[in-house]
Amino acid sequence: MLRINRETDYGVVILSAMAQSPAERFNAAQLAAAHGLPQPMVSKVMKQLVHAGLLRSFRGAKGGYGLAREPEAITVAEVIEALEGPIAFTECVKAGRDSCEHVDDCHASTTWARISAVVREALGAVNLAEMGQPAAASAALCSRQQLMGH
Amino acid sequence: MLRINRETDYGVVILSAMAQSPAERFNAAQLAAAHGLPQPMVSKVMKQLVHAGLLRSFRGAKGGYGLAREPEAITVAEVIEALEGPIAFTECVKAGRDSCEHVDDCHASTTWARISAVVREALGAVNLAEMGQPAAASAALCSRQQLMGH
DNA sequence: GCTAATGTGTACCATTGAGGTACGGATTAA
């Protein structure tokens, strides 16, 4: 079904919510309650996002998480890549030529790479600020230029 | 990692190969051998593709499979949908509004639907004939118009 | 008709990964 996994879904929802008040600091329990998610799950996701440099964490009492950049500067593609690795439709696109014995006579792998790039680009066109505003997201998806080719 | 599953991968490879000789009739064993795939797996995939109307099957001795349409008229999106269901990044996009208790205060679902549609469109722009020819596929991906919006 | 070659359907199994939980330790504000 070509689905993102649940962690990624949670991550996007949480980050979009945080993007509404970019300056505020949020803790895991608070976010979990606000979105009806299991608290440990939220912590797990947040940790990965910190690791990827999308969030900053503040430890200790009155600690929490804050966006590492402006919401406009964080794209959906980055969130997905932070939570589930590179955007690649097939194993061989991700792992490179050596991963599959059939690369040489496989006519599909190159095209999969192109397709993956196009999708990556579409996901890179939508940022967190737009995520919560369908109209803005549509505009971003429409106006993006076709950078593919060569 | 946003990957298609293995069955889908096999399906695309097999169909692309068949698209090279659109008139020919192929049997499962022959295709399995040609691409180094397990024969039962190939049968499984073929069956689904017949069911989806992308292949025609001929039973009995000298039977086999043939493309149900011109290779140019079968898109990668159709193959994916035949083998793994609708192209939808999140559960709620696939199952509709009622599937998730948070739809009303979830700002992300609408945007996910738009993104899914864009990806669906990109996958729909590449057909089987192009799949084996990266240059043609790139051209198709580039030249497609942005139909989104409204 | 008989037989061999083929697709069809169903059922089954093993392994992996997703999703979720638990807990102890490190860090810091007050």
Next chain:
DNA sequence: TTAATCCGTACCTCAATGGTACACATTAGC
């Protein structure tokens, strides 16, 4: 010092993926 919070690791459970097996239906060719 204490309580709040993040961090790391390890663990568990269940469903889906990937793959297999086999009996049955269909048909070409003899």
